[in-house]
Amino acid sequence: MRLISHNLNATLKVRLLGLIKIPLMYFCRPRILHIDDESVTVVIPYKRKTKNHVGSMYIGALTVGADLAGGYLAMHHVSKMKKKIKLIFKDFHADFLKRAEGDVHLICNDGNKIKELVQEVSSSGERGNMSVEINAYVPTKFKDNPIAKFILTLSIK
Secondary structure (H helix, E strand, O other): OOOOOHHHHHHHHHHHHHHHOOHHHHHHOOEEEEEOOOOEEEEEOOOHHHEOOOOOEOHHHHHHHHHHHHHHHHHHHHOOOOOOOOEEEEEEEEEEOOOOOOOEEEEEOOHHHHHHHHHHHHHHOOOEEEEEEEEEEOHHHHOOOOOEEEEEEEEEO
């Protein structure tokens, strides 16, 4: 029997990573709501620290969430490999569609594509790149309509 849930364990790992290596990520207090091989859902809470001067979520906090959603899903697959693989994002595209005035859920469903890339890089040893899509939602306001869409190019070696 597990003492803590898989999602809580993932959140604790993210918070520790933020505390030790990426303070801005820790500052935003993200949570992993869901993680499996195909998808991840990251929540950035809508609090005083993540709001801008007009009362919506600050672009930097949304960027942290998008980076974490794509990056954590990649780290999930990399951790299953026995080889040392490093990952970074080499570019970033964002479309902001609506104001984020509530907790933001950032969802990446590219787990299978990321898994294939990780396996390819692991066997070849060559750098691999792929575009990762992340959609942001505010379920309390817009239900199924995204408030932002992000495309990040994941680069691993």
